[in-house]
Amino acid sequence: MTAAEAEGDERAVEAALRPRSLDEVVGQARVRDQLGLVLEAARMRGRSPDHVLLSGPPGLGKTTLAMIIAHEMTAPLRLTSGPAITHAGDLAAILSGMNEGEVLFVDEIHRMSRPAEEMLYMAMEDFRVDVVIGKGPGATAIPLEIPPFTLVGATTRAGLLPGPLRDRFGFTAHLEYYEPHELDRIVHRSAGLLGVELRPDGSSEIASRSRGTPRIANRLLRRVRDFAQVRADGVVTLDVARAALDLYEVDELGLDRLDRAVLDALCRRFGGGPVGVSTLAVAVGEERETVEEVAEPFLVRNGFLARTPRGRIATRAAWHHLGLAAPAAVADTALFDD
Ligand SMILES: Nc1ncnc2c1ncn2[C@@H]1O[C@H](COP(=O)(O)OP(=O)(O)OP(=O)(O)O)[C@@H](O)[C@H]1O
Numbered sequence: 562m563t564a565a566e567a568e569g570d571e572r573a574v575e576a577a578l579r580p581r582s583l584d585e586v587v588g589q590a591r592v593r594d595q596l597g598l599v600l601e602a603a604r605m606r607g608r609s610p611d612h613v614l615l616s617g618p619p620g621l622g623k624t625t626l627a628m629i630i631a632h633e634m635t636a637p638l639r640l641t642s643g644p645a646i647t648h649a650g651d652l653a654a655i656l657s658g659m660n661e662g663e664v665l666f667v668d669e670i671h672r673m674s675r676p677a678e679e680m681l682y683m684a685m686e687d688f689r690v691d692v693v694i695g696k697g698p699g700a701t702a703i704p705l706e707i708p709p710f711t712l713v714g715a716t717t718r719a720g721l722l723p724g725p726l727r728d729r730f731g732f733t734a735h736l737e738y739y740e741p742h743e744l745d746r747i748v749h750r751s752a753g754l755l756g757v758e759l760r761p762d763g764s765s766e767i768a769s770r771s772r773g774t775p776r777i778a779n780r781l782l783r784r785v786r787d788f789a790q791v792r793a794d795g796v797v798t799l800d801v802a803r804a805a806l807d808l809y810e811v812d813e814l815g816l817d818r819l820d821r822a823v824l825d826a827l828c829r830r831f832g833g834g835p836v837g838v839s840t841l842a843v844a845v846g847e848e849r850e851t852v853e854e855v856a857e858p859f860l861v862r863n864g865f866l867a868r869t870p871r872g873r874i875a876t877r878a879a880w881h882h883l884g885l886a887a888p889a890a891v892a893d894t895a896l897f898d899d
């Protein structure tokens with residue numbers, strides 16, 4: 562199997578594990594309740610639901626919820642993403658092809674170009690866009706009606722969305738990291754779908770190392786399953802889960818190789834900081850975005866790293882976790898928590 566095939570395979574498994582209806586969604590009780598109400602009310606009125614913004618760190622269920630919204634409304638779903646819309650014309654082409662009641666999912670909506678964003682404001686509010694034909698003094702704007710639709714936007718960075726765009730969403734759901742008992746249920750559910758035999762303590766071991774993230778829980782489950790099949794009798798017990806996760810360098814707290822590399826660079830190379838996130842990213846050989854959106858939220862949440870106006874600093878817990886003695890000046894996390 563080539564790397565591309567393997568990745569395609571992973572994506573297919575991920576799709577197979579996605580809950581299809583709100584009832585199947587584990588955790589996020591508040592979001593589920595609120596969204597359920599929005600959808601139910603829209604169904605009663607026979608109208609498209611209000612535009613929905615889903616925000617939160619990667620892997621918590623934004624794409625899943627977008628698909629569920631369409632499914633619950635028995636509406637077709639169109640998928641696109643901010644980076645794919647480089648010109649306003651790209652968006653005009655999508656919008657002009659929409660049918661009444663359709664759900665348009667724009668992933669990474671914070672990465673849309675400015676002109677497209679402005680066109681979207683109008684489309685969201687008035688279900689109309691102005692398509693500009695030609696350039697310079699001869700340019701004319703042709704108004705184009707769009708049938709009522711529901712925009713579902715997803716972003717890992719709600720803070721980056723301009724106010725006017727944020728305000729045009731009738732409902733905003735912020736997804737939170739999952740509790741270990743919720744991840745435990747997700748692991749059980751996925752094991753059932755994948756036909757993996759799982760002991761309760763094996764499952765909770767996977768859940769507790771999954772950084773509060775369903776996608777990671779599902780990925781770790783698959784790696785543990787590999788290990789169980791090849792090195793054991795196929796059953797995921799506590800010992801099997803532990804041995805497999807150690808092999809894949811996921812530690813007891815769920816820190817993976819990137820998380821540890823970030824902390825390691827921060828402490829060993831930069832004396833605990835403060836250091837800018839770009840510098841830190843270069844030091845670990847990763848994109849700034851990856852460090853900022855994948856590693857940092859988890860490290861901040863667990864009190865290993867703090868964001869300060871002057872840069873990132875390692876907390877006492879970070880030094881400890883690496884087995885290093887913290888310099889006397891290292892402050893307690895609480896002072897810097899943001
Ligand atoms: N509440 C949930 N219950 C059960 N499984 C879930 C839940 N949320 C997410 N998952 C699982 O986690 C996987 C990742 O979810 P999803 O793709 O929706 O995340 P995302 O927020 O869109 O991430 P990204 O920001 O990277 O696009 C899905 O395949 C799904 O199986």
Ligand SMILES: [Mg+2]
Pocket residue numbers: 623624625668715
């Ligand atoms: Mg997604």
